[in-house]
Structures are given as structure tokens and as C-alpha cells.
Amino acid sequence: MKTFVVANQKGGVGKTTTVMNLGAALAIKGKKTLLIDLDPQANLSSGLGFTQQFDKDSWNSTDEAPYKSVYDVLIDKEPLSSVFVATSTANLFLVPSHLSLAGAEIEMVNIISRETLLKKAIEGMSEEFDYVIIDCPPSLGLLTINALCAADKLLIPIQCEYFALEGLGQLIETTKLIKGVNANLKIGGVILTMFDSRTKLSESVVKDVKDFFKDVAFKSIVPRNVRLSESPSHGKTIFQYDDKSTGAMAYKKLANEFIKRFS
Ligand SMILES: Nc1ncnc2c1ncn2[C@@H]1O[C@H](COP(=O)(O)OP(=O)(O)OP(=O)(O)O)[C@@H](O)[C@H]1O
Numbered sequence: 001m002k003t004f005v006v007a008n009q010k011g012g013v014g015k016t017t018t019v020m021n022l023g024a025a026l027a028i029k030g031k032k033t034l035l036i037d038l039d040p041q042a043n044l045s046s047g048l049g050f051t052q053q054f055d056k057d058s059w060n061s062t063d064e065a066p067y068k069s070v071y072d073v074l075i076d077k078e079p080l081s082s083v084f085v086a087t088s089t090a091n092l093f094l095v096p097s098h099l100s101l102a103g104a105e106i107e108m109v110n111i112i113s114r115e116t117l118l119k120k121a122i123e124g125m126s127e128e129f130d131y132v133i134i135d136c137p138p139s140l141g142l143l144t145i146n147a148l149c150a151a152d153k154l155l156i157p158i159q160c161e162y163f164a165l166e167g168l169g170q171l172i173e174t175t176k177l178i179k180g181v182n183a184n185l186k187i188g189g190v191i192l193t194m195f196d197s198r199t200k201l202s203e204s205v206v207k208d209v210k211d212f213f214k215d216v217a218f219k220s221i222v223p224r225n226v227r228l229s230e231s232p233s234h235g236k237t238i239f240q241y242d243d244k245s246t247g248a249m250a251y252k253k254l255a256n257e258f259i260k261r262f263s
């Protein structure tokens with residue numbers, strides 16, 4: 001079982017879209033895959049159709065989540081096995097997030113070994129998956145640190161836009177610091193996202209990233225594709241929403257490259 005963390009503290013670079021659709025492509029190819037939503041925004045969960053109940057009058061999330069979440073794992077020591085759910089894609093499973101996770105970073109401060117709560121939960125799981133893929137919030141707080149500690153490989157999505165490489169230095173520094181707690185963590189790959197063939201800028205970001213990361217950068221590049229941005233609002237993966245789209249094809253190619261690299 002290999003564990004991956006998808007992280008970049010820059011917001012909106014395609015972390016969640018990548019976890020959801022790379023995960024779905026791997027599952028379709030027969031790889032039993034567990035996705036963990038470690039972001040209080042819960043975009044991955046809602047994109048897969050696991051939506052929180054909201055109280056429309058106050059715009060607050062109602063107290064009771066309709067399902068257990070990663071919050072229960074981190075704070076209440078609930079085993080992962082009793083929290084993950086099957087999604088509508090065969091072989092694809094999800095540990096959902098919940099708004100309550102927003103408070104978890106503060107609650108975790110007083111817990112001993114707070115950096116390794118997720119790692120222990122994954123190690124304690126009796127089910128076997130081919131891949132576990134963790135989606136992170138856009139920050140380098142305790143939640144992301146838990147993901148970095150739990151994973152073998154770091155995957156970094158980079159949006160093909162100006163300032164793309166900004167903040168990456170910080171992520172790489174953090175990765176080095178994490179080696180104190182998780183000596184295994186290596187950069188597994190860099191994924192270029194939202195490529196726009198009409199702009200010179202996209203081309204130059206691709207060149208910079210390939211020069212900097214060399215073979216670590218995946219050859220499959222994800223294009224900007226409106227179908228990818230529409231599918232989560234229907235609670236569907238790109239393969240359920242529009243299997244023929246350029247976005248779907250890109251994530252299928254990425255999954256092939258991923259399986260070759262990590263088998
Ligand atoms: N290849 C793409 N083409 C078009 N739109 C995309 C693509 N990838 C992501 N998007 C859209 O861009 C926005 C940001 O993507 P996403 O939520 O995956 O990023 P993120 O890094 O997870 O963001 P956050 O840091 O807030 O968690 C979303 O609205 C998403 O639907």
C-alpha cells in the first residue's frame with residue numbers, strides 16, 4: 001500500500017480536482033484507492049457527492065454530520081475502517097471531511113504526537129488498498145503536516161500561471177523538516193494543471209517546471225477544461241460527467257504514468 005499526499009499551500013492550483021480524478025482514473029483501472037479529504041472546506045467530499053447538511057436559516061452546518069469524518073479519526077480516535085465510505089465509482093473509497101475539521105488544528109495542539117495522528121490511523125487500518133491519496137488544505141498547518149507525516153510520496157500540483165513557483169520553496173523546506181519525523185517522504189511527482197495552449201505564459205511555466213524538477217514532473221499535463229470545473233457541482237467525477245472531455249483524457253494518461261512510476 002502506497003500513501004500519497006497532494007499538497008501546495010497555494011490555493012486553487014488543482015489539488016482537489018487532481019485527487020478526485022486521478023483517484024477515479026486509478027480506480028477505473030482496477031486499483032483499489034482510498035481518498036482522504038483533510039481539508040475543512042470539504043471540496044473533495046462534496047465533489048464526490050458527500051455533502052454536509054446546512055441549516056439554511058443560519059447558514060451554519062447542522063451539528064450532526066450525516067456520516068463520520070476524518071475529524072472523528074483525528075480527534076476521537078475513531079478507526080479509519082469505520083469512517084471510510086464507498087463512492088459511486090467501483091474501487092474508489094473516501095474518508096470524508098466535515099466543517100468541524102476547521103477547529104481540529106486548535107484541538108490537536110494539546111494532543112501528544114499530534115503530527116502523527118493520521119499516520120497511526122492509516123497504519124492501524126486492516127483493509128488493504130493499492131493507493132491512499134490525501135487532499136490537503138491550502139496551508140502548511142497541522143493538518144497538512146499530518147498528511148506529510150503519513151505519506152511516502154508528495155505530489156505537487158502546479159498551476160500553469162504567473163507566480164506558479166512562488167511558495168514552492170517553502171513547501172520543499174517543510175518537506176525537509178518533516179524528514180525528522182518521516183524519513184521516508186520523497187517528492188513523487190509534480191503535476192502541471194490548468195494548461196492553456198493559447199498563452200505563451202503556460203508554455204513558459206511548463207518549461208520552468210521541467211527545467212527545475214526534471215523527470216519528477218509528469219509528462220501528462222492537465223489542460224484547462226471547463227468540464228473539470230463543472231463536474232464537482234454534480235457530485236460526479238470527470239469520468240461520470242464527461243468521459244470524452246480533454247480533462248478526462250488527461251487524467252487517464254496521468255493515471256497510466258502514475259501506475260508505471262509507482263508499481
Ligand atoms: N484543469 C482545470 N480546468 C479548469 N478548471 C479547473 C481545472 N482544475 C481545477 N479547476 C477549477 O479551479 C478551481 C480550483 O481547483 P481545485 O479546487 O482543484 O484547487 P485546490 O488547489 O484544491 O484549491 P484549494 O487550495 O482551495 O483547496 C476549482 O473551481 C476547480 O473546479
Ligand SMILES: [Mg+2]
Nearest residue numbers: 015016039043
Ligand atoms: Mg482543495
